Amino acid sequence: MKVIIAIDSFKGSISSSEGGAAIAEGIKRVYPDAETVVLPLADGGEGTVEALVSGSSGQLRTASVTGPLGEPVDAIYGIMGDGETAVIEVAAACGLPLVSPERRNPTLTTTRGVGELILDAMERGCRSFVIGLGGSATNDAGIGMLQALGYRFVDDSGHEVGEGGGALARIAQIDASGTRPELTSCTFRVACDVDNPLYGPDGAAYIFAPQKGADAAMVEALDQGLRQYARAAEAHLGHDIAGIPGAGAAGGLGAALVGFLRAELLSGAELVLDSLGIEAQLADAQFVITGEGRLDGQTSRGKAPLGVARLASRHGLPVIALAGSVGSEASALNSQGVSALFPILSGPMTLEAAMDPKATAAHLQGTAEQLFRLIQATAGASS
Structure with missing residues (x-):
């Protein structure tokens, strides 16, 4: 049996x-x-790294990265048994529990640590990535992650806009000339179980920012920033990313992953099951x-x-x-x-x-x- x-x-x-x-x-x-x-199981959120690492006889890694408020945090991610696939939960680098309630402010928090985890895995030979969205303290539309990977976001004067959701409204142009060349050979599959667009009444700011510390005025400002980011991204990429289902996930990180890293957004459960190869195991069960x-x-x-x-x-x-x-x-x-x-x-x-x-x-x-x-x-x- x-x-x-x-x-x-x-x-x-x-x-x-x-x-x-x-x-x-x-x-x-x-x-x-x-x-x-x-076969350890997860739905793309908490526990995804553990499930995919233990289910594939992989290994856990710890990297010191930039936390959501710029302070260093020790973030754990996984490398699956094939030695080529990294598994990252964004909450490990920019999760809400990393910010005490009185300091929560999505105009300031950054996803830079997520990009630093990607870099660490790339340096260890990984070119395939499984990323679990959810639980972030951020609303920066992923610019922190992209900045870590070499993208520059500049204002009308050519100065870098800084980090956090508050920087989005200042973006006039996006410069990709300094990005890591290895990115072109990387593939990203992203566990995402929400279909929110980037901005608007159902977007990242209005739906998710209040739980991250935003008041009503801050929500409105963040939403306007997301709109400006979307315009700059469309000018840079040549196509719209704001309306992609899931673009608003993790404070807009979904939009950055799809638009700039060519990621595929998938159901979290299906992504984990596929990565573990469960269907092959079912054949003779x-x-x-x-x-x-x-x-x-x-x-x-x-x-x-x-x-x-x-x-x-x-x-x-x-x-x-x-x-x-x-x-x-x-x-x-x-x-x-x-x-x-x-x-x-x-x-x-x-x-x-x-x-x-x-x-x-x-x-x-x-x-x-x-x-x-x-x-x-x-x-x-x-x-």
């Missing part, structure tokens, strides 16, 4: 790898000779187990477990989904490739007790064991 185990992390409790290992142990208590393949901390209506709208279920359904495989809790809306997953879903808790308990890592591992292990005892009994009865 071969079982593919691909669960997302149980946020605040255990990682995807730890949860997968617990499930595998439960299965082996019933089928000691079973082949259990644990008998069961698939997926899940996350809570299965609910959001899961059925495109989160990582749904991606697993859709792939497995192409191969006609039964899919079991496990979760700490299961919302009533989760039943929609049964028509989307999930054969059955189960909560792992054995009885009433406090949230703190339920989220204890040891308890979560034990509940995953125990639930998997009981499910496969049922599978074993059913197989014996039908033989």
Whole structure:
């Protein structure tokens, strides 16, 4: 028997790898000779580096880069097992948690550290990049990242505009003459699960900047800056990038990645699953187990477990989904490739007790064991 185990992390409790290992142990208590393949899972946000690095036997790297307010931070990124693909979560270099609430100001925060991570990976031979957007403290439309890579953004007098979202309104021209030549041989795939344009009522400033510290006046100024940036970018590139679905992701970083680095924006879950090569593993499997901390209506709208279920359904495989809790809306997953879903808790308990890592591992292990005892009994009865 071969079982593919691909669960997302149980946020605040255990990682995807730890949860997968617990499930595998439960299965082996019933089928000691079973082949259990644990594929760490993520949706492009937090945990993506860990999932892709551990799932490909890669390595983690730490680099000192420019943080969102210009102060150095130690950012972790990954290099996958092929030695050529770097995995970067932008939040590691410019994430909101790196800025204390009283200092949050998207007119000042920069994505320069993201560009510095790209440079570090390039110097180590990487030419393929997987980048997870989300959780940024920035609204600079990626100019900080591009500045680190050699782009210059200048005003009407030919002076550099500086950094942060407040610099966007001063951009008159973009100079790419100093960019790193290696960029032409690099490919970028970006996990992006929002479709917001760069500016306007649904754009980066109005939708995301308030949570990053912007008041109403600042939001309006940032939006005007994004419009000016879009005009300068169109003049430089020869085409519009502002209306691309996802351009407004991570404070406009999506627009910079697509426009200047020719990136492909993809569903986070699908990107991670493709990078791990999960479909090839499904070819000779008998069961698939997926899940996350809570299965609910959001899961059925495109989160990582749904991606697993859709792939497995192409191969006609039964899919079991496990979760700490299961919302009533989760039943929609049964028509989307999930054969059955189960909560792992054995009885009433406090949230703190339920989220204890040891308890979560034990509940995953125990639930998997009981499910496969049922599978074993059913197989014996039908033989």
